[in-house]
Amino acid sequence: MFSLIEPHLPILQVIVPLIAAPLCALFGNRHLAWVIAFTAASISFGIACLLLASVLDGSIISYEIGGWAPPWGIEYRVDAANAFLLLIVSLIGAIVLPYARRSIEKEFDRSTHTYFYVCYLLCLTGLLGVAITGDAFNVFVFLEISSLSTYALVAFGADRDKRALTAAYNYLIMGTIGATFFVIGLGLLYMMTGTLNMVDLSERLAALGDNRAVHVGYVFILVGLGLKLAMFPLHLWLPNAYTYAPSAITAFLAATATKVAVYVLLRFIFSIFGFEFSFETLTLEYVVMPLAIIAMFAASIAAVFQEDIKRLLAYSSIAQIGYILLGVTLLNHTGLTAGIIHLFNHAVTKGALFLAVGCFVYQIGSSRLSDLKGMGRLMPWTSAAIVIGGLSLIGVPLTVGFISKWYLISASLEAGSLFIAGLIVMSSLIAVVYVWRMVETLYLEPAPAGRQKGEAPLSMLIPTWTLIAACLYFGVNSELTSSAASQAAHAFLPPQQIVSGGAGQ
Amino acid sequence: MLDTFTSAWFVGHYNYWMTIVLMMIGLYIVVSRGNLVKKIIGLNVFQTSVFMLYISMGKIFGGTAPILTDNPDEVYSNPLPHVLILTAIVVGIATTALGLALVIRIREQYDTIEEDEIFDIEQKMAGQPESHSPIVQGGER
Structure with missing residues (x-):
């Protein structure tokens, strides 16, 4: 039985919470929704443990979606870096849910609890998807799945304090600008290389050498992700969103959402652009480092x-x-x-x-x-x-x-x-x-x-x-x-x- | 004659110039307008410019729709950017819908969708103006 499932673990990591989300909405009952959500999050956590265990020796799992071979099809690629991140995200996702059940009772109306779990699962799906995918455009899609559900989750805080609504709205505006910048950057890279697979991208970019379009693409991606991960001058959405979101969501977001965006940035800086790209070293040393300090x-x-x-x-x-x-x-x-x-x-x-x-x-x-x-x-x-x-x-x-x-x-x-x-x-x-x-x-x-x-x-x-x-x-x-x-x-x-x-x- | 005209720096990159113009218009609306619905519209214009950027890069002169024909010399446009943008359009619609839904709730709660009026209400809600260090100030808006 297990040997049948094992080769499909990478896709199951994302599919389980994704399928569970509409199930929650269909059943409509908040207790049942919690049980479904918690089961899905626990299964995700189990899968993340198995994936991490199998890549800790340095091996890489590559999963071809729909059987289309990598540079053409979408590839899910698990190495030590993202297996570690998958573990963090799914661990926090599973721990926060039992907490959320009591916590949200006092924070907003019971009739909306089912939808809370739906959004929560979609957010989890998005974050896991960003972490696991090996396709640059797929990152954008999952990033937006998680971000859109996050905006809704922040707005759930409105019953306690109506400022949650404006916090969610501002987060939506800035998050979307960030995501769009990211897509512009990707577009420029695609123009230069004709590929979206991360491994393929890094090889072709290395062959391409220094190039103005690649520089511009890199900067768009850096700023876009900077907005998502709240890099210093681009952090303005964060304080209000964290303050007015429901408590369980603040904990979940603080522990996962920005971390996943940091991971994407690392993936682009190190795996895709690589150090041969001297422009990158310069921006990191003279722009990002001072901002970090x-x-x-x-x-x-x-x-x-x-x-x-x-x-x-x-x-x-x-x-x-x-x-x-x-x-x-x-x-x-x-x-x-x-x-x-x-x-x-x-x-x-x-x-x-x-x-x-x-x-x-x-x-x-x-x-x-x-x-x-x-x-x-x-x-x-x-x-x-x-x-x-x-x-x-x-x-x-x-x-x-x-x-x-x-x-x-x-x-x-x-x-x-x-x-x-x-x-x-x-x-x-x-x-x-x-x-x-x-x-x-x-x-x-x-x-x-x-x-x-x-x-x-x-x-x-x-x-x-x-x-x-x-x-x-x-x-x-x-x-x-x-x-x-x-x-x-x-x-x-x-x-x-x-x-x-x-x-x- | 036409060739030299289209390869001129402006006309040759007409789509890209328009992309940049749209992008700037969109971003300017988002930043400068205080009306929450106008901001969403600005965001839409901004996203649309990216759709145009992608679609333009997929086009090949003389290329047809990418449907297999018997002619082996047929030139096809690149279908991949179209597919990507279909996805991006869906994301854009979802964002717009969610944004407008939020605006409706804000209007119900605050009775206004003007940013400066909302800001005043929030300042009053905080009782006394919250303690600010210089970098916090921007964060409140």
Whole structure:
């Protein structure tokens, strides 16, 4: 039985949630819809585990859709890098669902819950599809499937705060501009090469050499994806979208959506354009890296001044994306490993933090810092989760944040820049300030009189603490994540291509 | 005569010039208009320009529709960009529909679809203006 299914795992990864979505809508019952959604997400997670296990030794799975051979047909291609990402996305997708069930009850009307699960599954489908596909145009299609469902999911927050609608609208405008830029870039590449298959593209681009149209295409793709992944000056949609979306969705998006966009960027930078393309090295070093560093500081400082804990964490997310991009733009193997490992670590940390904030929203209906005074004693488990997650954001040892910072700093030393290593430490100190603001509010301020002690339901606490536990476990034992990230870095950057200092030779 | 005319730099790339013009018009509408429906229309114009870019690159002089005929010397246009753009059109329709649906909900909740009025309402909702650091300011709009 299994041997029959096994060769089709790559397509099943995407098909299972895709089929489950209309099933949810057909049955119409919100309990049944949840069961279907959770089953589909769990199956996806299982498939992602199997795929990762079979590519960790460095092999590559290529799946031809409809039996059409690659450069003509659409190819699904699984290597260590995207298998790792598939695992992250499907893991978060499966963990958030049990949480969402209780969380959304208090956040919007029950009659729309079924459609919430439909959108959720479609979003999951899109993100998994982006990760697994080996066809550049297919990336666009899946990116839009996930983005369109994300806009709808953000708008679900409108019952609690109508600003969710304008947040979703602005996200739609910017997201669509980003996606359209991406398509323009692809069009230019297609004009020059006549192919859309990623492997084929990289070979033909290498043969083509330096070319103005390719440069323009590259910049369009960089800006388009920059909008999707909230690269610093293009991040304006993110704070509002994260603040007003339902709590479960904020956690899901923060942990997956931007990460998937980062992956696509890495795929284009390293696998498709490659380092022979010196224009790329220049833009990365002189445009993206400074922007990443500005993001680390500016967004962290902005986070310090926020009054809403969700918005505070949203700004922190922008800063963390800065760290990921910084690791990547150091253009050495350790840096790329650091970027990928931080991709995972930040997904776990920020997912856990937003889930914990959702517990507060469930209990007291607000995520404003002024309403959370003294909650450390009233909701001890949730508050403890915030503290541990916060420590991980700073990068305290024994949390995953430390592992990321360690790799980042060693990568910048390897690139010969003590200055950048210093900047990483300094921006982490700003993180201390905003994390301290949360801790101070929760533990050192008196609770308003008459508020009852009471924790969020277990079905919300368990997912939160599962992620917190992962945050601690992978902080102590980083064997698994660092080897997977290192394998992933190899998949992007074959060892023979690694040149110290990064400049293509 | 006609050849030299069509290969002139402007006319030869007529489609591409128009693509750029449309692209800029669309993007300008999105950025400059405060009316939420007009923004969606601008987005549509912007996306349409990309459709034109793709379709133009698939066209070959003297090429026919890509249907197999008995003549082995037949020149065909490239069908792939057409297929891609069919997909992109579907995505565009979905985006427009979702965007307009959001505008309807915004109109129900805010009683206006003008961006600056919505901005004022949101400022009042926040009670006091939220604390801003310089880079946050743009993010509020």
